[in-house]
Amino acid sequence: MKRFIHLILAAFLLCAASLAAPAARAQQSKNNDGLPKYDKANEVTISGTIRAVEGQPAHGSVPGNYITLQTVPLTFSVHMGMWGAAKIPFHVGDQVQVTGSLITVAGKQILLARTVTSASQSITVRTTGGQALRPIAVASTSGGSR
Amino acid sequence: MKKSLFSSFIALAMLALLTGCGGSGGNSGGGGSSGGGGSATAASLLSGQYSFTFSGENAAGPLSIVGSFTADGKGNISAGVEDVTLVKKASGTIGTQAAMTLTGTYTVGTDGRGTMTLNTSSDGAQNFAFVIESNNQGQIIWFDNSATGSGTFNQQDTTAFTASTVNGSFAFGLNGVDPALEAYSRVGQFTASSGSVSSGETDLNNAFGTGGVNLAQNISGGSIGAPNSTTGRGTLTLTYDTLTVNYIYYVVSSSTLNVIESDTHASVYGTATLQSGAPYSAASLTGNYVMNIGGTTTIGGLAEVGQFTADGVGTVSGVGDENNAGQPTQNYTLSGVFASVTSNGRGTLGLGFPAASLSFAFYIASSNTVYIMEADTDATISGEAMAQTAGPYTTSSLTGGYGLQFSGVDSNGIEVDFSGQATSSGTGTLSSGTVDTNDEDQQSEPFFFTGSISGGAYTVTNSTVGRGTIGFNLDSAAFGFAYYFVSPTQIVLIETDLLGQTTTGTAQIQPTIP
Numbered sequence: 032m033k034r035f036i037h038l039i040l041a042a043f044l045l046c047a048a049s050l051a052a053p054a055a056r057a058q059q060s061k062n063n064d065g066l067p068k069y070d071k072a073n074e075v076t077i078s079g080t081i082r083a084v085e086g087q088p089a090h091g092s093v094p095g096n097y098i099t100l101q102t103v104p105l106t107f108s109v110h111m112g113m114w115g116a117a118k119i120p121f122h123v124g125d126q127v128q129v130t131g132s133l134i135t136v137a138g139k140q141i142l143l144a145r146t147v148t149s150a151s152q153s154i155t156v157r158t159t160g161g162q163a164l165r166p167i168a169v170a171s172t173s174g175g176s177r
Numbered sequence: 178m179k180k181s182l183f184s185s186f187i188a189l190a191m192l193a194l195l196t197g198c199g200g201s202g203g204n205s206g207g208g209g210s211s212g213g214g215g216s217a218t219a220a221s222l223l224s225g226q227y228s229f230t231f232s233g234e235n236a237a238g239p240l241s242i243v244g245s246f247t248a249d250g251k252g253n254i255s256a257g258v259e260d261v262t263l264v265k266k267a268s269g270t271i272g273t274q275a276a277m278t279l280t281g282t283y284t285v286g287t288d289g290r291g292t293m294t295l296n297t298s299s300d301g302a303q304n305f306a307f308v309i310e311s312n313n314q315g316q317i318i319w320f321d322n323s324a325t326g327s328g329t330f331n332q333q334d335t336t337a338f339t340a341s342t343v344n345g346s347f348a349f350g351l352n353g354v355d356p357a358l359e360a361y362s363r364v365g366q367f368t369a370s371s372g373s374v375s376s377g378e379t380d381l382n383n384a385f386g387t388g389g390v391n392l393a394q395n396i397s398g399g400s401i402g403a404p405n406s407t408t409g410r411g412t413l414t415l416t417y418d419t420l421t422v423n424y425i426y427y428v429v430s431s432s433t434l435n436v437i438e439s440d441t442h443a444s445v446y447g448t449a450t451l452q453s454g455a456p457y458s459a460a461s462l463t464g465n466y467v468m469n470i471g472g473t474t475t476i477g478g479l480a481e482v483g484q485f486t487a488d489g490v491g492t493v494s495g496v497g498d499e500n501n502a503g504q505p506t507q508n509y510t511l512s513g514v515f516a517s518v519t520s521n522g523r524g525t526l527g528l529g530f531p532a533a534s535l536s537f538a539f540y541i542a543s544s545n546t547v548y549i550m551e552a553d554t555d556a557t558i559s560g561e562a563m564a565q566t567a568g569p570y571t572t573s574s575l576t577g578g579y580g581l582q583f584s585g586v587d588s589n590g591i592e593v594d595f596s597g598q599a600t601s602s603g604t605g606t607l608s609s610g611t612v613d614t615n616d617e618d619q620q621s622e623p624f625f626f627t628g629s630i631s632g633g634a635y636t637v638t639n640s641t642v643g644r645g646t647i648g649f650n651l652d653s654a655a656f657g658f659a660y661y662f663v664s665p666t667q668i669v670l671i672e673t674d675l676l677g678q679t680t681t682g683t684a685q686i687q688p689t690i691p
Contacts, residue, residue, distance in 0.1 A: 068475070068555065069475045086588065086677070093476060094476060094477065094501050094502035094503060094504040095476045095477055095502050095503075096588075096589075096590075110476065112475075112476060112477060112590070113473075113477045113478070113502075113586060113589075113590025114589070114590055115587070115588045115589030115590055115591075115677075116589075117589050117618075118589045118590060118591070143475060143476075157475070158357060158358055158359050158385055158386075159357065159385075160357075160359050160384070160385025160386060161385055161475050162358075162359055162360060162385040162473055162474070162475060162556075162557075163473055163474065163475060163476060163477050163478075163590075164358060164590075165234070165586060165590045165591065165592065166589065166590050166591060167236070167266075
């Protein structure tokens with residue numbers, strides 16, 4: 032039953048995203064690195080199931096780290112910024128909700144994730160302005176909390 | 178940078194001829210060939226008063242430190258003071274600690290590598306590994322499990338600890354983050370006299386933050402206090418339009434100040450350089466420069482290192498190497514235009530990179546130094562261009578012992594910092610080398626360790642522009658860099674291997690070590 036509700040929710044969110052995305056694409060302006068800008072005014076939230084956690088794509092694609100998100104019926108490439116596969120705390124099969132900005136590069140949609148949330152945890156991949164954030168790494172808190 | 182990841186790339190090693198001394202060597206650190214204990218004689222290389230800058234991150238968030246310490250040449254830090262700012266991720270606020278006093282100890286090995294512990298008056302111990310790069314300069318990295326980061330120390334000219342040092346016109350470049358962790362850079366120029374700042378101009382890039390991009394702002398006033406006669410520390414206030422920002426500076430020399438913001442508006446630090454050669458014009462930008470710029474974009478880290486020739490009229494041309502989120506593009510043709518160089522040294526510059534055309538604002542500090550910052554809303558890229566001593570450069574130009582340091586992020590987005598020493602044969606090989614590493618991306622503690630360089634080799638690919646490539650094995654990984662000669666004694670490095678890292682750094686020929 033819970034899974035069914037998730038699917039319904041995912042479908043609803045996907046519809047919302049699909050409605051929002053064309054408007055975002057129409058206004059898509061280019062970064063000076065050739066990529067569309069992170070559009071915080073037209074963020075979308077999409078829920079789905081992780082199908083893959085991947086590292087660097089082939090040279091020529093948008094560099095970075097990705098997860099593949101399966102919704103109903105689409106599959107999204109979710110750009111995880113500086114969060115490498117080893118630091119992404121989610122696994123294949125996890126249900127997650129991704130909030131971010133949809134861009135189109137070479138005819139392919141990429142979702143630039145800002146936050147990724149599951150039932151048990153949430154990570155912040157980008158700032159509210161869309162700048163990539165480093166994962167938290169330092170284990171010890173000695174050396175000053177200030 | 179996981180060791181396991183490195184292992185997967187070993188087959189792609191540029192030069193896999195191991196000399197038998199590779200691999201990590203525990204976390205002894207900084208002892209040089211003396212095996213960790215240091216050399217009392219070598220310790221004399223670190224003698225006198227030094228100002229240092231540092232940026233990194235601990236569990237709470239990004240931190241910046243600027244300060245001064247006095248080394249007695251025998252292994253003791255007899256005195257010091259430092260100012261710290263820390264961005265607290267959890268609360269989105271900035272904490273500051275002003276003028277913490279320091280004492281400590283240090284060791285220096287026979288290869289110029291060393292370790293240093295600074296015991297602060299109110300924030301515990303800070304442990305560093307360092308390498309002496311020249312008679313008056315070295316590079317440091319944090320060297321314990323509590324933080325990451327890297328920095329530089331420079332010997333202070335204590336005769337410049339006078340009010341007259343802070344009279345004149347200074348160009349500056351400052352970098353860091355705001356409380357929301359958005360990149361925050363500022364370049365500019367101000368004129369000070371008798372404790373007052375009379376005029377100036379500045380450009381701000383906080384593209385992803387609330388500050389936005391604010392170009393050619395007026396510096397309407399401010400103040401600068403005389404430096405402390407013992408530490409060289411002083412206060413600086415600059416008013417940008419209606420925003421007043423407080424800084425602390427440390428005198429390095431009669432022409433250089435290390436600067437850190439001391440309020441809670443942003444956590445930034447950098448340098449200010451006494452301007453020479455004014456009034457400026459387009460003709461002031463003439464000759465060969467090596468640029469080193471970088472920052473964080475929407476997709477990850479971006480670094481550009483290259484060499485260009487400015488014609489003094491409005492055109493630049495050269496070559497460059499790019500590392501975009503771990504993907505290198507090597508030896509690309511660099512071209513651009515510059516314009517609007519005003520008498521205070523401000524100008525605008527457009528540069529074409531492999532996948533990008535970036536707009537910059539710049540300020541000329543001297544014939545040797547130009548501060549550069551991206552001047553659009555797409556990202557916050559900044560750095561410097563340094564005058565290049567004319568070549569030609571050959572393999573024999575790299576001969577002797579070099580202190581080296583490189584820092585950045587690995588393929589998982591985790592900061593990695595390296596400092597060490599390598600000896601170049603002058604014939605295309607590195608005969609030896611040892612590197613101290615702080616890598617929080619290890620599977621288990623300790624995150625800081627020492628390893629040996631093996632299989633090191635280098636080439637000069639373009640003797641005219643002074644570009645080459647260098648590779649070595651370290652900790653079971655094959656590192657590769659492009660490099661550019663700034664002078665016969667200094668090179669700038671950018672990582673171009675397949676490790677997915679984005680790092681840049683420098684190497685500088687070392688003095689004779691006793």
